Amino acid sequence: MVQKYTSMAYASADDLVFGKAKFPVKAGLGLEIGAGYTTPEINYAPRPQAGKSKEKLIKEYERITTDSMQRMVQIGAPSVVLETEHVEQMTNNPSWGGEVAHAQKTIMEEYHDEYGIKCALRHTPGDIREDRDFLKLRGDKYDLLMESFEQIAQNGADLLSIESMGGKEVFDYSILRNDTAGILFGIGVLGSMDMEMIWSDIADIAKKNNVVAAGDTDCAQANTAMFIAGGLLDKNLAHTIAIVARAISAGRSLCAYEAGATGPGKDCGYENTIIKSISGVPIAQEGKSSTCAHSDVMGNLVMQACDLWSNESVEYHGEFGGTSVQCWGESLAYDCSLMNVALKTGKEKGLRDLFTLSDKYRDPQGYVLAYENAYRVGQAIVKDGTDNYLRTKNAAVECCTILDEGIASGKLRLTRFETKALAKVQADLAALPDNSDQFMSDCLTKYKEEVAVFRPENYGL
Amino acid sequence: MVQKYTSMAYASADDLVFGKAKFPVKAGLGLEIGAGYTTPEINYAPRPQAGKSKEKLIKEYERITTDSMQRMVQIGAPSVVLETEHVEQMTNNPSWGGEVAHAQKTIMEEYHDEYGIKCALRHTPGDIREDRDFLKLRGDKYDLLMESFEQIAQNGADLLSIESMGGKEVFDYSILRNDTAGILFGIGVLGSMDMEMIWSDIADIAKKNNVVAAGDTDCAQANTAMFIAGGLLDKNLAHTIAIVARAISAGRSLCAYEAGATGPGKDCGYENTIIKSISGVPIAQEGKSSTCAHSDVMGNLVMQACDLWSNESVEYHGEFGGTSVQCWGESLAYDCSLMNVALKTGKEKGLRDLFTLSDKYRDPQGYVLAYENAYRVGQAIVKDGTDNYLRTKNAAVECCTILDEGIASGKLRLTRFETKALAKVQADLAALPDNSDQFMSDCLTKYKEEVAVFRPENYGL
Amino acid sequence: MLDLKKEDIDGILIRYNVSLEKEMTPDEAAEELYPKDELIYPIAKAIYEGEEDDVIDGLKAAIDAGKNPIALINDALMVGMGVVSQLYDEGIIFLPNVMMSADAMLDGIEYCKDQTDEVPEPKGTVVCHVAEGDVHDIGKNIVAALLRANGFDVVDLGRDCPVDEVIEAVEKEKPILVTGTALMTTTMYAFKEVNDKLLEKGIKVPFACGGGAVNQDFVSQYELGVYGEEAADAPKIAEFILASGDGIEKLREEFHKH
Amino acid sequence: MLDLKKEDIDGILIRYNVSLEKEMTPDEAAEELYPKDELIYPIAKAIYEGEEDDVIDGLKAAIDAGKNPIALINDALMVGMGVVSQLYDEGIIFLPNVMMSADAMLDGIEYCKDQTDEVPEPKGTVVCHVAEGDVHDIGKNIVAALLRANGFDVVDLGRDCPVDEVIEAVEKEKPILVTGTALMTTTMYAFKEVNDKLLEKGIKVPFACGGGAVNQDFVSQYELGVYGEEAADAPKIAEFILASGDGIEKLREEFHKH
Ligand code: B12
């Protein structure tokens, strides 16, 4: 059963800081996450040719693992996490994922034994619950996905994650049409419902295998919005709308921890500061050292409260400085070293504020995610913590309020276009019903009609 | 004429900090380096195929320039420097280098005009003064090199640099044999002599063309030592010897500023903190965000006093997050943003100390380069500032003393191997003569015999 | 928490989007571009505003006033959409406006066709798909929407699309352009297969490829490949083909920016 | 400045080299490995210590005592060098020691050859070079030194070496292995040419390539290529060829780590 959050883990926003979580998590070989130090989390994608057979794939991951571990000891890094985001074959053939996890863990154990380096392995199966045209969240694909989690948990993965996709069919339609209700329905309601189901099961598998149910991210929706929004000069989506989607996603991704996950939340969840403020779980984040994978406008800010610090993903290939995992892993390790010095010398809050200020006024997204604003979004969520609709709507409303204040302060300078989009979202939100039954029935009617690929049975509706 | 430094630019080590130099340098389009903010310096290498013709090469650099500038405005970076390190064809055909500089500068001017972004272009011709078997520092190759500087200075390069090679034939022989006298002779004496000649001429060219003579680095020697020394587990060279070579190199690279250069010193000069302490010129540095180009054991520490922050070099190619110059450029820009926030909020010394402490005890190299130790090496140099031999010998001796103190403190923990190598260097240094004439004649005799490729006429000897 | 003084912010970051924003509001800019004809004007404006009902009302009025329904497609609907595309290209309006305008335009086209037996002269067909094994389809959706917005007929094969389906569709639809989107390094190799199978059949249609994982170097490796950086390039490529033919070399010269 | 407490340092960095350092000193470790024969022992030890004069003295004594000069190369000089190589591989001693020992060993070999008309059985020749256009030669120098240290005859073509010179040398020297070093992306392409020209002449000698810019993917693209990660791999590759033949596939299986 899920236990919804109705209060904040921290008494004040100022308690949020990198490297320390209210509820640290022990994992893998000697590692404790959120226990006073930060750890690099290295991410990678196999070279295209490596997907050709199971043997090639395993060999590729062995090389990636050895390279990464080797570089960490070469520069004296005390700890590291590796994350393997499955390519589709690895999830669709659960034994493949298991074999890769086993191969990687074997190498990590050797390094741990020889050097004492603390380490853990995260595996993130792909959310394969769809066929070509429709999401297929329940049924045989679901069982296959759970079998994949079983296999990796049995074979060496220490941290279990996924970037689940519930609600995305409605969201995809809505985000390109500035449809506020649809964004809220897709992420806040449908997404949350699917999260509660899937994470109850993943938490059970983790418990059974004595590993960690680590957490999810709203990559499929909030990050899609962030990517479509793009940089300062892109013109595909107002950044004010992207941040509303992000605020909503905090309520959605929180469901994992309500269903039994304990963190560390996944790197690409830019909603994680909000989640940490509510739940006290450790979180992974990515930003200025994940430019290999994507560009964003808050590269430093996201370090403010991270416990793992990730490069998101890089294709495995050679660079002058070594293989790509070695290069990016080393950059991450130095970032962590900086944070760890601050932690050891009691200067962590000062450094955190520098991180935050770097990007607080760069973009509306950073402004709302700045920890003291993120904390307020958290408060808005727990106020109606037991109702997925109300709490995500609260988050959206609070997000808009925070932006209004930022504009009023004169420090957050938005374009007219962004301001107009914000005003529209506020009006849309104000027009929404006050109770979730009404919202649900309105949306079911509307989106069954407008979104051809929307199947209510995916959500047991 | 060269004017040797005999005193320190700063009254105390604590005055050394990133983003501020005693003598800031104006360059390019609206940029001022060392004037209270740090700026990313993006470096790149063309794809291999691009070298096939002049047209291809120019097109490649145009693309690199556009990509870099575009990403900077997308994330809101206020300033940027681009550095083009010539591939050999560009220096050997001086007009090529000029045309590339022109093509790049044209694009940068467009961005400056449209967005107001402050920017400057550094060009670094290759030191082509050699034939297949021997260094050929003087003569027609020298003239060709100077013609290359002329061309780039006339056609858009704002900052002129080179990584010159004087002394390298003796150094290469000595470094693989733990030959302390040879290391000192190669870097400290021969290197300095060549520097004085070449930089007097580059400074003249810069003056004539109203651009900046920016500076040199002992890449050919001190960095070679650093690379051979490698990571913690490499076993090709004691890191204690590598740092002695580095200390010596400070006396050598300083010669550029004595001959008229004004900075910013080049990124790969890990000796630059020492040089800044003596001369007050702004410096470029590279470290935790140049892992694309090389690995080192002081990724954060080198940020302590940087004014430009560089990725050293990355081959131009695609990544998930854009082209490689965009990815690394963005990471650099966020690093700079962090430093700039600290500068604006008066927290720069606190942040600097965190950078330094990250790596001060990681390796003997970082220990000596930590700013308060670097300052002491600077003092040792200026004590006998007018004598290239004595001042570089002083630097080496002071370096060893600093290491001894570190060991005594219990915080710097060396391997027995490193300690033994250090003891040998100290003994070697103690046995060296007290005056440079003696040293010069000893070395000439010895290395003419031992190093087949050593040609005294390269140094006018 | 620590804070920055307002005047210090610009030393750390510059909101280039704010400093560059055009003086004119989008509505003012659009107003300048609408055709003056008083029957056409309301249709074009309704397209810009994305109001389907107003589009239909405007069309009705124009037809009642004697305008030819099929001619209205080009003279009113496409003109209105042209205003939208131009403002989008200039960075004055954003994609959601384009999407909503395109929806309104498509409704308008349907309406016009219903009013007559004539068939409009097609501008050209484009076949769009996402590579086999890949579910990332937002980029492709944007591409398809912008192509439609520019008056092209789009055959959208959806995501995770088998190579053979692409070939079949090309044989059947005879498009002026095929587009492929892939966001994963493991799926983009399907483009090579598409290329090879098209060539096997002797079909030399330009094959514009884009999406997160795809880069210019990769696309240059197969004969028909033209790299597309952003969705807005797709209609530009299609227009270029109409204007200057489908030579791959010329297309690459024009669109390969890296 | 701010400082770290001693006990806090390990939370930030771990000097794995210090924590892993072997209990034994290098001298003690070497002592355990020297051969016991009292004529051989001093030679091996002098090699380890890099003392040319002592090597010659030891050889003199052994020859005076009736040992065959040519046999001494394998039985004393190579054995001493074997101690050095083993300690280097185990991380107990460092490269400069190897270099100095190798110098001493080479002097010793010259001396032995001078004492007789016999010629020693060669272990095998390796041709080393740095790619055309590239002046970075330290890596190649280390490779050559370690090959010599392991008893191979090295023909060192130096740096910036034209492709044709490599081919000529291979035809002349019939090496068991060719090595190439390149540190720049713009120069490493010469390796492909070397490969192609060798194949043209029907010469299928393994071509081990390494150096900063070079990576395994690149080297795998041409038929004779074997990627070498670090200099110490060069003698391992040569030994592997002596033991298991020069099949490129087998070599790649053994030495391709990425
Ligand atoms: C959103 C997203 C998702 C969403 C997709 C939602 C959807 N309906 O598309 C979801 C969550 C479903 C998803 C799933 C997965 N994803 Co995903 N995803 C992303 C993300 C964050 C953004 C992609 C996006 O929508 N961008 C915005 C759109 C608009 O951009 P775009 O498609 O590139 O299109 C633009 C241009 O390229 C151009 N364009 C596109 N096509 C064409 C064609 C032509 C002709 C032209 C001219 C232009 C053009 O136009 C567009 C606008 O200008 C990227 C990150 C990234 N760096 O790309 C990862 C990313 C693509 N995903 C990745 C991965 C690994 C996955 C999963 C396997 C993860 C997992 N383990 O579950 C699964 C895939 C499952 C499967 N079987 O395919 C990796 C791929 C790595 C690799 N190996 O190549 C990425 C790169 C993330 C990363 N850095 O690791 N993902």
Ligand code: B12
């Ligand atoms: C030292 C150095 C120099 C010195 C070279 C001194 C010398 N005698 O070699 C000097 C200063 C002369 C120099 C000059 C230049 N350099 Co330089 N240089 C370097 C540096 C910093 C270190 C190289 C080094 O010595 N490494 C240590 C040695 C021991 O490593 P190694 O050679 O790779 O060898 C090891 C292994 O690879 C292996 N190995 C090597 N070969 C083989 C073969 C086999 C068979 C096996 C098994 C193993 C093996 O064994 C070794 C030890 O394990 C690199 C940085 C880097 N990331 O590599 C740049 C670097 C190589 N240089 C670079 C450049 C651009 C240049 C210049 C063009 C700069 C300029 N504009 O002037 C000029 C070149 C001029 C020319 N015509 O060639 C770039 C190349 C970029 C590119 N396009 O590819 C680099 C990568 C720096 C950078 N990141 O930008 N350089």
